[in-house]
Amino acid sequence: MTIDPTQKLNEDWPKLLALLPPGWEAKAKELGALKFGRRFSGPESLLRTLLMYMSADCSMVETVERARTGKLLELSDVGLLKRVNKSGAWLGWITEQLIQQSPVAAMQCPALLGRRILAADGSVVMEPGAVTSTWRLHYTMDISTLRCCEVQVTPSKTGESLTRFSVQQGDVFIADRGFANRRGVNHVLNAGGDILVRMNLSSLPLSDEQGSPFEQLARLRTLQPGQTGEWAAVMKGSKEDIAVRVCAYRKTDEQRSQSECKLKRVGQKKQKQLKPETMEAAGYVVLVTTLDCLDTQEVLALYRHRWQVELAFKRMKSLLGLSHLRKKNPEGAKAWLQGKLLVACLIERLIAAGEHFSPIEGDETEKGSAATPLSLA
Incomplete structure (x- = not known):
């Protein structure tokens, strides 16, 4: 017997709400996601609709039809597109909070205590049907917390460079060979940071x-x-x-x-x-x-620790198929990627809790099985 998608969503929704960080509803208005909130009953209905779109990877029209069936909104597909474009900051905030709350392997580096240690990396992504990569995702993550600090989406021809990222006094940037160029390194040093690059x-x-x-x-x-x-x-x-x-x-x-x-x-x-x-x-x-407070072994160990970030991001990509980018305009693409990262974080939290969440899947799935393919669609 096939379960109605709306019924399935309603049954599983409380499990997801329990994972969200405190203050997520207020942030929807603060960060502009609900500027025109009269089309939604509130942040909860907006987030539920966005997760339908992000996890199922379906079209705007199909998402609107499903959301209407669930009485979540009264909005056209064009209106939903505008909400997606304006929700990137909100989705990013929720994602960062979830990553920050996740338990990670502690990095023992007393000499750098109080400084942000940022892993800079990049990934190529595509739109559905594209033969070659059409976008490049640039991001930095704090390797001590796995918090996503900065995300940018550019055309794929845009090369990797540390100049794309903002630098605070005392920041330590760790990056692979693609970022090892004089202009990018000087960008970090001129702002009072240090570098460790391959x-x-x-x-x-x-x-x-x-x-x-x-x-x-x-x-x-x-x-x-x-x-x-x-x-x-x-x-x-x-x-x-x-x-x-x-x-x-x-x-x-x-x-x-x-x-x-x-x-x-x-x-x-x-x-x-x-x-x-x-x-x-x-x-x-x-x-x-440029760090002078670590010995050779500590420098090499610190660089190895950045793999924790790279593996975490690759795991998110494998869970959600991040190699295919749906949105064409940069604002929408960024929101789409932030949403994908959010869904991946929720999946990982649910795995840790031994639960399986599927907002619009009709088939029965065994709970608590790590071997079962997880899908939010």
């Missing part, structure tokens, strides 16, 4: 303390497998030279072999001939940092 062979030119080009591979070759090393270097700043530290780890033979195989697959996929120097560099993890 390097490749050419994107971030450095010199040694005598002013000669910093020969990276020559120094790396002095390390034995499994050994770490550190060298002083200088980077050209906006106004003056900046002292930096180059910290490196030489991978074990097994780790190096895995990295080389991965690099070869990427090269074959892109039909690119890999240089011998590039293959050699794959055997190392090389970081550059």
Whole structure:
């Protein structure tokens, strides 16, 4: 027997409400989601409608029809589009609160106590039916809390750069090789922050303390497998030279072999001939940092901790299919992504609680089974 979607939504809704952070209803008006709230009975009906749209990935017209069936709204699909576009900040606030409340592995770094430690990353996303990526998601997350601090959506041709993010005095930005360029690094340093970024062979030119080009591979070759090393270097700043530290780890033979195989697959996929120097560099993890309060091992450990953020985001993508972006305009796309992140956070909270929430699914699903595919649609 098929359960009516509206009935199913009404049955499961209290479970979801119990997960929401205090003050979520008041924030709807404060952040502009309910500026024209007469079309909705209140924040609850708006959120329920938005979750139908975000989780089911259905069209505006279909969402409106379902919401009307549930007596949630009296609104056209155009009107709902406007509400979606204006709800991004509200959905983002709820998401950040949920992430902040989630238990995460503690990061022990007393030397950086009181400072924001931000992992910067990016992800390409597509609209349904697109052959190539059409948008790029840029975001920073506090690695000590997994709180999403900043999110931007740009056309996919826009490259990754630390210049996209706001910087507060004392911030520490941790980023992968795509962010290792002089302009982005100087953006953080000029605002009073510090950086810890992974390097490749050419994107971030450095010199040694005598002013000669910093020969990276020559120094790396002095390390034995499994050994770490550190060298002083200088980077050209906006106004003056900046002292930096180059910290490196030489991978074990097994780790190096895995990295080389991965690099070869990427090269074959892109039909690119890999240089011998590039293959050699794959055997190392090389970081550059302006932090002077950590030793080499602590610098490498701090960089490894950023993987917690990357894995958390990849998990959200796998849960919700974040590789497909539905909205075309930047405002709507940002709201759509914020909504997807919110739904993913709710799924993870429900998994932790041993519950299964499905607002519009008609089929019976066993509760408490982590192996059962979770769907909010």
